[in-house]
Amino acid sequence: MADATSGVTADLLKSKLFDQLQAQHVEIEDLSGGCGQAFQAVIVSSQFDKKTMLARHRLVNSVLKAEIAAIHAWTPKCYTPEQWQALHQG
Numbered sequence: 001m002a003d004a005t006s007g008v009t010a011d012l013l014k015s016k017l018f019d020q021l022q023a024q025h026v027e028i029e030d031l032s033g034g035c036g037q038a039f040q041a042v043i044v045s046s047q048f049d050k051k052t053m054l055a056r057h058r059l060v061n062s063v064l065k066a067e068i069a070a071i072h073a074w075t076p077k078c079y080t081p082e083q084w085q086a087l088h089q090g
Helices: 010-021 053-063 065-070 081-087
Strands: 025-030 038-044 073-079
Touching (some): 010 025, 010 038, 038 081, 053 065, 053 073
């Protein structure tokens, strides 16, 4: 009988994003209560510079292609370092 979890963990997603996008900051939240089926992410990378939101999502999705295929819900929020800093000022 198949395991109920996807085998995808927040740590796995985080390490791939740090490695492949040279991300400065990654937050992964498991919204599925631990079964690894729904994740929300905040990703800060200078690779998002001059890219539209769609292009940023495509870049992230290409890095996590296998993992995204194994889960039901994936919600990335992609920011450049400048955008992230602006969000957290004041």
